[in-house]
Amino acid sequence: MKINYYPTTAISDGQNGEGFVGHGIQVIRDDLVLAGKVITVQLPVGENGAVLEALLLAEEGDVLVVDARGDCNRAVAGDFVISMMQKVGIAGLIVNGVIRDLEAVRSLDFPVFCKGTTVVAGVKNGGGKVNVPVSLGAVSISPGDYVFADLDGVIVVPKANLEEVLVKTKQKIVSDEKREKEVLRDQASTIAYLQKVTQK
């Protein structure tokens, strides 16, 4: 199922600051954003075989979340595997590990969030698992949860909370816009606001 993207900062405000996976997982190109339902892969260190299994199970619009145990030596995917993700309709890739072929991957217009790059391919000896609960940093993610990701980072929304979080997120976007318009009108309105919020 395709879901609408909202800025990660607004989702975070709508979720009381919960669910951020940490600053180590960053987008590969500043303009790329991502939102969708999660399919997961858990890999032994250095492996990437199960990523290919997940490509056959993914539904159109799914986001592939790969727990590579934080390994920064062997790639979870390069431009070939990531091109196949795109072909089967996966919306984006989030990994607590590294990719390779960065220049070619950037040219695919496909949102990838990772810890960085490597030159070394992953091995395909088996042992990975598809659609099991995984973790990115301190955040647990189950298949069917939702993620939002952009230049500010990656945030997870548990499936059961999605509706409520989206309502709060939209309310926050509207109230932030209203506040900005009022407060930033001119210097006097800015100072009046600062005086009000700092009054003891």
Ligand SMILES: O=C([O-])CC(=O)C(=O)O
């Ligand atoms: O085949 C792999 O495991 C990684 C790779 O180089 C690619 O996807 O282009």
